[in-house]
Amino acid sequence: MKRLQSPDELLQLQQKYKKNRDERKTTISVCAGTGCIACGCEKVITALKEKIKKEKLDKVVEIKTTGCHGFCERGPLVVIQPDGIFYQKVNEKNIAMIVEKTIMNGQLVKNLLYRDPTTKVVIEKEKDIPFYKNQKRIIFNKNGLMDPTSIDDYITLGGYKALAKSLTELKPDEILEEVKKSGLRGRGGGGFPTGRKWETCKKAKNDTKYIICNADEGDPGAFMDRSILEGNPHQVIEGMIIGAITIGSDQGFVYVRHEYPLAVKNLSIALKAAREMGLLGENILGSGFNFDIEISRGGGAFVCGESTALMASLEGKVGEPRAKYIHTVEFGLWDKPTILNNVETWANVPVIIDKGSDWYSSIGTEKSKGTKVFALTGKINNTGLVEVPMGITLREILYDIGGGVPGGKKFKAVQTGGPSGGTLVVETADKDVHQSLVEHGDIQDDENIKSLLDLPVDFDELIKAGSMMGSGGMIVMDQDSCMVDVAKYFLNFLMEESCGKCIPCREGVKTMWHILDRITKGEGKMEDLESLEDLSQVIIDTSLCQLGGSAPNPVLSTLRYFHNEYLAHIEDKRCPAGVCKELVAHAIDETCNGCHACVKPCPTDAIIGKPKELHRIDQDKCIQCGACYQVCKFDAIKRVRTDEGDAVQVKAKQLWQSHSPKKTEVVM
């Protein structure tokens, strides 16, 4: 590849690529994000390549392995352009059919098309599927159209145009002005205005400055940064170069999670290609400006998502954070002024520069501009990545895009912001939640409060509601999730991830976990709830960094909205969701049809019963492992209070005998 000598040469090349591109050419794009790879898309790609070759179609059909399309639930995904025909859950055996029917004869393979689970309507095209239709993709729009390992694809789609503009039309001050005017706020969690961060760093007097991209996405249940790096690494690189031009930096780092091997691979390929073309390294596009980027693989520590800890880790040290009053924009990596933004924030920069701050700030709400990518996971029909304009309501995200809670179960809460956000948005109009708020003393009994689900998603609105945007994980929970257990889960996570430097976090979180552990085992006391609130306040006030400072959030928010569930655990010794093992007994009720499926998975041979007869769980033998609950297709396994197991089974026996006289030989 020839090195480009000037921004003009880049734009000419772009024109040439665009002209040579045949828009009508049949392109089969197969999603090869981590989600689809885990579903076996590699076999699909191999089969597809073989079949296309066999049918001698390789001249007229192009196969593209792209980054994540977002609809992970339905992977592996195959999209046929230019029409946008969308095939889901494709396996290698379907390939012959797809090629023969769709590619060669223009017919659809009906059983691979998406069928809307609620309306049962079959949808042909990607853009018409509710999951995609209701999104607004300005960061993710290129993902499905390009091969992440091809710099040519990125350039064809308008890539590096913003860089050319930053080197010719705009002066560094003007770039800064654009970023400030766009209203872009950090997408990593806090929502700090990006332009202001850049400005302070630009003003700091030092010959050496650094640019860092935080790709150590530590929040469990969030994976948008990974998908951007995997699917479109050049957009992040371009954003970082523009940032470097603005503040005058010659070295950048991408700190990426070791658990994301594909992101590391695609990013390395992209960096190499950018260097070869003269877009990165010395004398970028003949401008005399030098900037290079190095990859640093993190060692898997949640606290390294915190900026000062991340910088310590980059220096090859233990990732311990330091006090916040020394700002990293002035004294960051090796005590030099440093800008640290996360992947999604960097990916926004080229879009802002290319389309202008006016266009960008027309999207979103007054104080939150642009779009936000969320990872929608947990108990939701359409798991995947969604990019939505700021200001959309949670209801729209969860129901219009996410398709609601599966299996007709009741929505309980959605958790945002990861463990450090640890906060919940609940249906406040819900009876149980309402009751909890009354008992907790937050509202009066006759007070009617608006459902939080109708809240616009916006940095400030969410904080006002006691939640936060966070990095974009949205984990949906239904009636089967125990909120005490969820709070305990987050504390356990934070306890393990606490770096141990300051006492409130190291000891305080541990103590809180022990209290919750007691509660989930049925050994809780009413005073425990008070202790939890007291401890929380101390930890919030005295922790060194935000990991500790926000650690009590999951407890405080669940205490507020699900006070009743805590009471059930403490006073009734009952876990309403049936999750806490020590408070649960498994029992089979009358819905059992004797399918016998639960017998084999039982590790202790506690299930007794012949095929086609009512089964029964021996309460003494059962260890509450939940294996039978998982396999039962008829919802006959009930999780009840420890002393209610026998009663349920006795009643089941009576009902069976009275309803079906033939089935009297119930083994009891």
Next chain:
Amino acid sequence: MTTIKVEKSYDVKDAIDKIIKKYNYKPTALIMIMQDVQSHYKYLPKEALELISKKMKLPMAQIYGVATFYKTFSLEPKGKNHICVCTGTACHVRQASIIIDKLERDLNISVGETTEDGEFSIETVNCLGACALGPLVTANEEYYGNMTVAKIDKMMEDLKKPKVNKVKREEVV
């Protein structure tokens, strides 16, 4: 605890030298150097750490600190079949704990341990980012999605079958 024979000392030297050279002796690359050593041996042998300390002129205390701080590192040898259960929030609400209990019960070890014959080890990971497939398990870096207790049995059967690449791995250790 299992003991896996470490290569003869000159081999260790060669391997470590190669890895350190790849990163130009940069102290910033310490974590990545140790990751490469770990993927070579499947854990961090003491000799290797001492060599890194000597070659890179870094105190052993710093290296030990890094080795014990980050989750990816292990000072104990791992099993030939490395099973990793995702305990991200999405997997947790889809009951990853049942899967962990099942594995612990069947292999008779706890998370973080290796079976006596050195065949299996179980670990947990915070999030693998394939939340649509939760609960998710990886075995030797291969993904097994939407796991149930029954599917674990099947996975274990697969893992117990003799494999071609097993020979290769034995050559390394």
